[in-house]
Amino acid sequence: MVHESSHPLVKHKLTILRDKETKPKKFRELIREISILLAYEATQDLDLEPIQVETPLAVTQGAMLKEPIGLVPVLRAGLGMVEGVWEMMPGSEVWHIGLFRDERTLKPVEYYNKLPISPTVQVCIVLDPMLATGGSASATIDILKRWGAKRIKFMGIIAAPEGVRTLQETHPDVDIYLAVIDEKLNNVGYIMPGLGDAGDRQFGTG
Ligand code: PRP
Numbered sequence: 001m002v003h004e005s006s007h008p009l010v011k012h013k014l015t016i017l018r019d020k021e022t023k024p025k026k027f028r029e030l031i032r033e034i035s036i037l038l039a040y041e042a043t044q045d046l047d048l049e050p051i052q053v054e055t056p057l058a059v060t061q062g063a064m065l066k067e068p069i070g071l072v073p074v075l076r077a078g079l080g081m082v083e084g085v086w087e088m089m090p091g092s093e094v095w096h097i098g099l100f101r102d103e104r105t106l107k108p109v110e111y112y113n114k115l116p117i118s119p120t121v122q123v124c125i126v127l128d129p130m131l132a133t134g135g136s137a138s139a140t141i142d143i144l145k146r147w148g149a150k151r152i153k154f155m156g157i158i159a160a161p162e163g164v165r166t167l168q169e170t171h172p173d174v175d176i177y178l179a180v181i182d183e184k185l186n187n188v189g190y191i192m193p194g195l196g197d198a199g200d201r202q203f204g205t206g
């Protein structure tokens with residue numbers, strides 16, 4: 001399943017995010033805010049358990065998340081997506097995976113992995129703002145599945161149709177939540193019109 005957000009706030013913030021004049025501080029704020037809005041959409045089907053709660057006036061029936069979830073930011077650019085989502089679900093665990101794209105081959109190269117020995121949660125959400133060729137997302141999900149993760153979702157901000165296709169072909173069981181699907185990849189693997197390099201724009205490099 002591919003879900004492309006139709007929320008007006010997402011569209012508004014995405015427009016400022018794309019703007020080449022948007023500086024790293026504002027860029028990070030927007031990544032954080034858009035991630036919270038997307039998390040609202042990506043977590044609609046999380047399991048709840050009934051629980052009683054005592055208000056100052058009465059005892060009533062409530063519900064709480066059945067289990068913590070795992071947030072998997074893909075370094076570097078995925079880092080900016082964690083904080084806001086984590087605030088919404090402070091019981092989450094955060095597992096970092098580091099991949100970069102080889103500029104020549106566009107293939108992902110793994111350089112960091114901080115997963116616990118075995119999965120401790122049922123649902124993980126991979127966080128990476130850019131789904132370009134789909135190589136990095138697909139490789140991250142390969143790692144998570146080899147490790148034993150059962151239910152995986154992918155949350156990104158901008159995708160190219162090529163990346164969406166690759167991810168659907170390699171991992172058809174993974175639901176994909178995006179702010180927008182753009183037109184295409186250019187001849188050096190950047191999303192068009194996109195926003196440029198999400199890592200560089202967050203961290204002021206490049
Ligand atoms: C970017 C982005 C994704 C990847 C997407 O990371 O954050 O991880 O490219 O491209 P793909 O779909 O073609 O694999 P990058 O490799 O630039 O590393 P960075 O986040 O450290 O800048």
Ligand code: URA
Nearest residue numbers: 132190191196197198
């Ligand atoms: N990574 C980015 O940061 N931007 C793109 O357009 C493609 C990959």
